[in-house]
Structure formats: structure tokens, C-alpha cells
Amino acid sequence: MGFFKEMLNNNRRKSRPMPGKSTLTPRPVFPTVQENIQYLKEALFHTDDLVRQKVSIPGYTSEFLFMYTMCDQSKIREEIFKPILENKDGDLEGILISMRANKHDDLEKVIDLVVKGNAVLFIEGMEDCFVIEVGSSHVRNVTEPNNEKVVEGSHEGFVESVSINLQLVRKHIENRNLVVKRYKLGNETKIEAVIVYLQNLANPELIEEVDRRIQNIDADNISSSEFIEEYIEDKTFSPFPQLLHTERPDRVIGNLLEGRVALLAEGSPTALIMPVTFFAFYQSPDDYSFRSLQGSFIRFIRVCSFVFAIALPAYYIAVVSFHYEVIPEDLLLPIKSSIENIPFQPILEALFMELTIELLREAGIRLPGPVGQTIGIVGGLVIGDAVVKAGLVSNTMIIVVALTAIASFVVPSHEMSASVRMLRFPIMVAASLFGFIGIVYSLMIILIHLCSLESFGTPYLAPIAPFRWKDLKDTIIRMPQWALRQRSQDPAPQKLNQQSQPVEEERSDD
Amino acid sequence: MRTGLILFATCFLAATLLSGCWDQQLLKDIRIVDASGLDLDPEGKLQATSSVLEVSGSQSGNKSLDEIQTGKGNTTRQLRDILDRKISGIYSASKLRVTLMGEALARQGIYPYLDVYYRDPSSALNARIAVVEGTAHDILTFKKPGTKLVGEYFNKLISSAERRTIIPAVNLQLICPPMLDPGDAFALPYISKDTTSPSIYGIALFSGDKMTGTLKSEDSMLYLLMADKLAKTASVTLKINEEGSQNPEKYIAIDIQKLKRKLKVNVQNNRNIKVTLDLKLKIAVVEYAKDHLNDKRNLTQLDKKLSEELTRRAQVITQKMLQAKHDGFGIGRRVMAYYPNTWKKLHWLEDYPKVEFVPKVTVKIVKHGIMN
Numbered sequence: 001m002g003f004f005k006e007m008l009n010n011n012r013r014k015s016r017p018m019p020g021k022s023t024l025t026p027r028p029v030f031p032t033v034q035e036n037i038q039y040l041k042e043a044l045f046h047t048d049d050l051v052r053q054k055v056s057i058p059g060y061t062s063e064f065l066f067m068y069t070m071c072d073q074s075k076i077r078e079e080i081f082k083p084i085l086e087n088k089d090g091d092l093e094g095i096l097i098s099m100r101a102n103k104h105d106d107l108e109k110v111i112d113l114v115v116k117g118n119a120v121l122f123i124e125g126m127e128d129c130f131v132i133e134v135g136s137s138h139v140r141n142v143t144e145p146n147n148e149k150v151v152e153g154s155h156e157g158f159v160e161s162v163s164i165n166l167q168l169v170r171k172h173i174e175n176r177n178l179v180v181k182r183y184k185l186g187n188e189t190k191i192e193a194v195i196v197y198l199q200n201l202a203n204p205e206l207i208e209e210v211d212r213r214i215q216n217i218d219a220d221n222i223s224s225s226e227f228i229e230e231y232i233e234d235k236t237f238s239p240f241p242q243l244l245h246t247e248r249p250d251r252v253i254g255n256l257l258e259g260r261v262a263l264l265a266e267g268s269p270t271a272l273i274m275p276v277t278f279f280a281f282y283q284s285p286d287d288y289s290f291r292s293l294q295g296s297f298i299r300f301i302r303v304c305s306f307v308f309a310i311a312l313p314a315y316y317i318a319v320v321s322f323h324y325e326v327i328p329e330d331l332l333l334p335i336k337s338s339i340e341n342i343p344f345q346p347i348l349e350a351l352f353m354e355l356t357i358e359l360l361r362e363a364g365i366r367l368p369g370p371v372g373q374t375i376g377i378v379g380g381l382v383i384g385d386a387v388v389k390a391g392l393v394s395n396t397m398i399i400v401v402a403l404t405a406i407a408s409f410v411v412p413s414h415e416m417s418a419s420v421r422m423l424r425f426p427i428m429v430a431a432s433l434f435g436f437i438g439i440v441y442s443l444m445i446i447l448i449h450l451c452s453l454e455s456f457g458t459p460y461l462a463p464i465a466p467f468r469w470k471d472l473k474d475t476i477i478r479m480p481q482w483a484l485r486q487r488s489q490d491p492a493p494q495k496l497n498q499q500s501q502p503v504e505e506e507r508s509d510d
Numbered sequence: 511m512r513t514g515l516i517l518f519a520t521c522f523l524a525a526t527l528l529s530g531c532w533d534q535q536l537l538k539d540i541r542i543v544d545a546s547g548l549d550l551d552p553e554g555k556l557q558a559t560s561s562v563l564e565v566s567g568s569q570s571g572n573k574s575l576d577e578i579q580t581g582k583g584n585t586t587r588q589l590r591d592i593l594d595r596k597i598s599g600i601y602s603a604s605k606l607r608v609t610l611m612g613e614a615l616a617r618q619g620i621y622p623y624l625d626v627y628y629r630d631p632s633s634a635l636n637a638r639i640a641v642v643e644g645t646a647h648d649i650l651t652f653k654k655p656g657t658k659l660v661g662e663y664f665n666k667l668i669s670s671a672e673r674r675t676i677i678p679a680v681n682l683q684l685i686c687p688p689m690l691d692p693g694d695a696f697a698l699p700y701i702s703k704d705t706t707s708p709s710i711y712g713i714a715l716f717s718g719d720k721m722t723g724t725l726k727s728e729d730s731m732l733y734l735l736m737a738d739k740l741a742k743t744a745s746v747t748l749k750i751n752e753e754g755s756q757n758p759e760k761y762i763a764i765d766i767q768k769l770k771r772k773l774k775v776n777v778q779n780n781r782n783i784k785v786t787l788d789l790k791l792k793i794a795v796v797e798y799a800k801d802h803l804n805d806k807r808n809l810t811q812l813d814k815k816l817s818e819e820l821t822r823r824a825q826v827i828t829q830k831m832l833q834a835k836h837d838g839f840g841i842g843r844r845v846m847a848y849y850p851n852t853w854k855k856l857h858w859l860e861d862y863p864k865v866e867f868v869p870k871v872t873v874k875i876v877k878h879g880i881m882n
Binding site for chain 2: 319320321322324325327329332333335336337339340341342345346432433435
């Protein structure tokens with residue numbers, strides 16, 4: 001059974017020693033320009049986008065090297081040629097300052113910088129070379145993420161650049177306690193990943209653990225934050241997501257202020273938030289922009305939708321194939337007449353419709369906007385209607401499947417929605433084999449799993465298990481902002497109070 | 511590692527798919543029985559009449575029909591098997607709505623015929639139960655007015671009477687404890703065969719599991735009030751005036767608004783049981799053609815007249831109950847609880863008719879409509 005243990009328990013191993021990250025021995029700069037350029041070309045295997053260009057600084061033989069695919073021509077003109085032209089008779093020091101050049105003496109490091117989009121300037125006879133930043137950048141506009149729309153509140157969304165994303169976060173938390181930790185991940189890709197947290201809130205043990213897990217990643221291809229998730233989550237084969245994905249800065253900020261950690265990576269607009277609880281996936285920024293009564297109502301419906309999405313088709317199957325006694329008398333005839341001539345077992349009917357809906361969803365995503373809508377109409381209306389008229393699937397089954405589909409799409413998080421949609425299939429099979437007992441057993445297994453699951457050391461089902469009465473105020477319902485005096489305990493923040501107790505005041509009505 | 515996974519999957523699939531013990535019972539395969547009748551035929555054999563639903567499979571206009579099937583046998587369960595052979599699909603009485611008992615059978619004792627309902631876990635214990643005049647077969651095959659299904663029809667017929675406090679709200683489950691309790695008794699709706707349609711006659715009084723008497727609908731209402739079982743509404747029309755220029759002026763129609771009952775059981779000399787039943791009614795006058803209800807004196811006079819009339823009727827009812835050995839107010843239970851020594855010496859079935867009932871009804875008019 002070692003395989004299962006390995007499968008289910010990720011990141012439970014004791015921290016192993018840091019994998020031998022290939023540290024290249026420093027290579028001092030050669031005295032001649034020619035030698036240097038030759039060395040760089042060798043190191044980059046004579047790649048064709050490496051361009052060398054002579055530059056005339058009075059009194060020096062100098063040449064610079066850059067990768068044109070990574071550099072902006074206008075920046076080269078601006079940063080390299082313009083300072084030289086302007087300081088025709090100035091000294092070298094002045095020119096370099098106006099070039100904003102950085103001094104380097106290790107060629108190996110310089111090679112990495114050239115690959116990133118810098119130009120390197122070699123000057124005959126000098127012991128150092130100079131790196132000038134001329135990289136071109138193509139960044140998308142900061143727009144509202146399509147998959148996490150809100151009615152009210154901020155409409156900003158992350159983009160694919162870490163520095164812009166960090167700026168979006170810092171803009172809203174003007175606080176010296178906001179700490180950013182950088183990592184270079186991927187032995188081949190070497191992308192930049194950062195974790196962000198509030199030094200005075202986040203639990204040091206949590207940070208240590210996150211740090212350990214990230215340091216332990218030893219893989220060639222890490223190209224976005226979603227890649228990192230599977231390396232650092234607790235149980236990879238759990239159906240439930242243990243890190244919250246979000247593209248919304250306000251959601252990240254809210255979570256940082258609860259003492260959680262966010263991970264951002266170059267190349268992906270998705271931030272990963274850890275540790276999270278099950279209920280975090282059912283919270284949306286909208287809950288907080290509405291007033292508490294409305295917010296609570298919406299959130300309560302959303303949590304209820306979990307039960308619907310996971311168990312409604314199973315319940316229906318169990319009822320029509322085992323326990324038709326529970327159908328109320330007045331409902332019995334409509335249901336019976338709708339399934340009277342259906343040639344299939346209820347489980348086949350349900351699987352057929354559920355899989356059809358999954359296919360429609362998948363087809364709708366891939367296709368461009370207007371075509372996607374057409375697919376929706378063809379699938380939803382035409383297939384739904386025709387399949388009933390043909391007598392393959394009953395009316396009631398269509399209603400059940402449609403309700404379930406709607407219930408599974410209200411979840412504000414896509415990963416949770418996907419896992420809920422996946423989980424209902426085993427429950428449906430259990431219901432068709434054993435009726436209500438099958439449903440109860442499979443829900444029990446899911447509940448046991450949820451209770452035992454942990455996300456970075458915090459219980460996943462908190463505050464229900466372990467039960468924390470005080471934390472319920474922002475779980476299934478949302479109490480008014482002034483009532484949320486204490487942070488929730490699950491990320492074990494260093495400081496629990498976030499508001500002072502209001503001072504009771506005599507109210508004078510005049 | 512990999513073998514473990516394969517082994518687990520194989521075992522799991524084999525256990526679930528190959529064991530062959532799929533005990534599912536599909537809703538589409540069953541035939542729903544919504545009303546059944548039980549009768550004794552002259553030779554003493556049991557005759558069952560069932561109305562089996564014929565559900566049309568069309569998705570839109572679900573106009574359902576029912577077919578009546580009859581069979582003869584010895585026990586209820588045996589008849590189920592016999593009827594199952596006559597119908598297409600699986601006979602299922604688990605959505606039964608009404609069970610009707612022929613009067614002959616009810617007088618013999620009903621428990622032996624109901625036993626299967628209490629034993630089978632899937633039986634419909636919330637099915638209504640009623641006794642019919644003549645045979646249940648005649649009533650079920652009677653050409654009923656309208657297009658309602660048989661079960662639906664009798665269900666509505668009985669439930670509307672329950673609402674009006676004419677018959678007690680009972681079902682298979684509720685009658686079971688008083689049926690088996692020596693100190694309690696139950697009453698069932700009694701349906702008579704009118705010339706045009708079945709109608710609620712009143713109630714059938716039971717002693718143990720045997721039917722022993724009946725009460726008309728006016729009496730059954732007062733009986734239910736005395737048993738403290740006022741349902742949604744209760745109204746009655748009484749004749750209180752002898753003179754009057756027109757016939758309607760002799761009558762008054764009242765609605766019972768509120769009810770307070772006091773039941774006291776006294777045992778004197780260890781033997782004589784005296785029951786004082788104090789019933790206080792607050793009523794609304796809904797029809798009184800003689801009018802002048804704004805006069806206080808008229809009201810008090812009416813109160814007095816009504817009290818007298820209802821007390822007289824209550825006395826008649828209690829006499830009938832004693833004759834039928836029907837302990838519907840649960841006097842036996844009280845004796846059991848408060849006078850256990852007396853109870854031990856009593857032989858309730860014989861001693862019950864010796865109980866002395868002193869009913870007293872006090873009426874107070876609290877409303878007389880929006881007209882002055």
C-alpha cells in the first residue's frame with residue numbers, strides 16, 4: 001500500500017537537504033573584448049539572436065552584446081547611444097552613470113542577465129563589464145478577470161507580470177510589514193516566483209513551511225503558479241483543492257490581512273493563497289461589498305448549493321430506483337408518468353445527461369464567444385428538448401440535471417466547482433447500487449476525508465471541524481464588518497484582534 | 511505499489527458489480543395501488559378490491575386512469591399475491607391512500623386483516639381508513655362523479671370531512687395503539703352509499719378491533735368536541751325555536767370557535783366510576799333568521815337554549831358509546847393511571863357500560879357576524 005501513501009501524502013516527508021542546485025564557478029572577465037564576446041557566444045551556443053555591436057566611446061575600444069529578441073530597439077538607442085552622444089567629451093564614469101549601467105565581474109551571471117534581456121558592454125582592458133537594462137516588455141492591461149467577475153467593488157485583475165501584480169497589492173496595503181520573498185523556480189525555466197505576507201500577522205511557522213516546500217521543488221519546467229501548486233499542496237490526489245486560486249488583488253489583500261500567504265509567479269495572473277479552508281472557496285468579494293444581510297443570504301445559498309450539486313442527482317436516482325415511498329402522493333403521478341416509458345436505468349439516464357452537460361461546458365469554453373453561445377443554445381435547448389421528446393431521458397431528470405449544473409456553477413472558485421462536479425459521479429453510482437445507504441456512505445467518506453484534510457497545517461474544514469463558534473461569524477453567513485472583531489483562527493495569525501471593542505456610549509437623542 | 515492499486519480496483523469492481531444482489535425496484539416497473547377495499551363474503555372468505563393506477567407514459571397530458579381488480583383469498587397478503595398475478599407490473603401498496611372495510615368485516619374485527627400493513631416496512635401507514643356501509647367492493651366500483659381517481663376521490667372526501675370535525679383524523683398508524691390498548695378505543699369514518707354518490711354518514715365506533723356502533727354526522731361532531739379534537743372548523747345547525755313564521759326561523763347555525771374540555775374520572779367505593787365531562791364552547795352564530803342578536807337578553811337566552819340542547823345530545827351520545835362498549839375518551843387509561851387497584855379488579859369490557867357519564871355543555875356566543 002506504499003503507493004497509496006505516496007499518492008495521498010504529498011509534502012509529508014522530512015525536509016530533505018537542498019537539492020544540489022548547479023552552482024557554476026564564477027568566471028572573471030577577460031581582458032580583451034574579443035575574448036569576452038567569444039566566451040559568451042560559446043556559452044549561448046552561437047544562438048542567432050545574439051547580436052554584437054560596436055560603440056565608439058572616445059578613448060576606449062568597446063563593444064556591446066544583446067539578444068535582439070528580448071530587447072527593445074528604442075531602449076537601446078535611449079539607454080546606450082544617447083548617453084554616449086551627449087557626453088562626447090565627458091569621462092567614462094559619467095557616461096556609465098547616465099547609461100544606468102551595473103558593474104559585474106562574473107561572466108556566468110552576465111550570461112543569465114543577457115538571456116533575460118539586458119545588454120552587456122565590454123570595454124577593452126577593463127576588469128568589469130557593464131550590464132544595461134534594455135529589455136522589452138509586453139504587459140496586458142490591468143482588466144477585470146473574466147472568470148471572477150463581481151457586481152460591485154474593485155474591477156482590477158492581475159496580469160502576467162509579477163512586478164505589476166506586486167504593485168497592485170502594495171498599492172492597497174501601504175505597510176512596511178508587507179514582505180516579499182523571491183524564488184527562482186524551474187531548473188530550466190528559472191521563472192520568478194514570490195510569496196507575499198504580512199510580517200506581523202502571518203504565522204512564522206507557516207512561512208517556514210511554505211518556504212521549505214518551495215525550496216524543495218526540483219523540476220526543470222515551472223512556468224506558472226499553477227505548476228507550483230501540485231508541488232506544494234498537501235494531498236495531490238484529494239478531490240478538494242487545497243490552495244485558493246484567484247486573479248483578484250482585492251481577494252489576495254483580504255486574505256493577506258487574515259494572516260495568509262499569497263504566491264505569485266511570473267507568467268500567470270493567478271495568485272495562490274495558502275492555507276485555506278473549505279469555506280474560503282465559497283466566499284466571494286461580493287459578499288463584502290453587499291450589506292451583511294444580503295451578503296449572508298447569497299453566501300448561505302452558495303453553501304447550500306454545495307449539497308445540491310453533490311447529492312441532488314444521486315438523491316433522485318435513489319428515490320426512483322429504491323425508495324419511491326418517500327415521494328409525496330401529489331408528486332408521485334407526475335414523476336411516474338414522466339419516467340414510465342424511459343428505456344434506461346435512472347443511473348444511465350443521469351450519466352448521459354451529466355456527461356452531455358460537461359461536454360457542452362467544455363465545448364463552450366474552447367470556442368470563441370459567439371460560437372460558444374450557439375453551442376449553449378443548441379445543447380441546452382435543442383438537445384434537452386429533443387432528448388425528452390425522443391423518450392430517452394425523462395423530464396424530471398432534465399430538471400434535476402439542470403438544477404445540479406446551476407448549483408455547481410455558483411461556486412465562486414473554478415477548482416472547487418470542478419471537484420464538486422467530479423465528486424457527484426461516484427455518489428450517483430453508489431446511489432444506484434445501494435440507494436440512500438449508498439449516498440450516506442459516500443457522503444460519510446467525503447466528510448471523513450474533509451475532516452482529516454489539512455492545508456499547510458490548518459484543518460481544512462475549520463471552523464466546523466474543529467468547531468470554533470467565534471469563527472462562524474464569517475463562514476456560512478457574513479456578520480457586519482464591525483462585528484468581525486477577531487480574525488479567523490485557522491491560519492493561526494499572530495494577532496487575533498482586528499478591531500477594538502466599541503466603547504459603549506450613552507446615546508443622547510435631541 | 512502498482513499491483514496494490516490494480517488489486518484494490520479489481521476487488522472493488524468485482525464486489526460491486528458481480529455480486530448480483532442489486533435489489534433495486536424501479537418506480538417505472540411498479541403499479542401503484544391507491545385504494546383498496548376488504549370485505550367478507552357470505553362464506554367467510556376475504557375479498558379484496560384494489561384500484562390500480564394506469565399511468566400514461568406521455569410526457570405532457572398525464573391523464574391517468576385506474577382499473578379495479580378483485581380477488582378472493584384467505585389473508586390480505588395472500589390477496590396481494592393473487593392480485594399481482596392479475597395486473598401488469600409489480601403490485602405495490604406502499605403509496606396506498608385509502609383502505610375501505612366492509613361493515614361485515616369491521617364487525618368481525620379488523621386487526622387480522624391489517625396485520626400485514628403493520629409488519630411490512632414499506633407499507634403506507636399514513637393511508638386513511640374508513641368503514642363502508644355494505645361492501646367496499648360496491649363502493650369502489652360505484653360510478654363516481656367526476657374524473658378523479660378512486661384513491662384521490664375517497665382521500666379528498668374523507669379529508670374534507672376531517673377538516674369540518676365530522677370524523678376523526680385517523681390513519682393506519684394512529685389507530686394501531688388504541689386498537690391494542692384495553693383502556694382506549696378509536697372511531698373510523700363511516701361511508702354510506704347514497705343513491706348518487708358515496709357520502710360520509712358519520713363515524714363507526716369500535717371496541718377493541720370490532721365495530722360496535724355508528725354515530726350520525728351531527729352526533730359525531732359533538733363526540734369529537736367532547737374528545738377535545740376540534741379540527742379547523744366545526745359547524746352545526748340546531749333547531750331551537752318551535753314557533754316561527756317561516757321554517758328557517760326555527761333554526762340556528764353555529765360555528766365552534768374555541769373549546770375547553772374538562773374530563774374528570776371519579777371512582778367511588780372502589781367500584782362505581784363516575785365521569786364528569788365539562789365542555790365549554792365559544793361559538794359564532796353564522797345563521798339565525800330570527801335576528802335581534804344585538805340584544806343582550808336574547809343572547810343569554812340563546813346561550814341557555816343551546817347549552818340545554820347540546821347537553822341533551824351529549825347525554826344521548828354517551829349512552830350510545832356505553833351501549834357500543836366504545837371507550838373513545840380513554841376512560842380506561844385514566845382509571846389505569848389514577849386508580850390502579852380498581853383497574854386490577856375490573857374487567858373493563860364488561861364494566862365499561864356501567865360507567866356513569868355526566869356531560870355538561872356550556873355555550874357562549876362570542877360572535878354573531880357583521881350584521882347588527
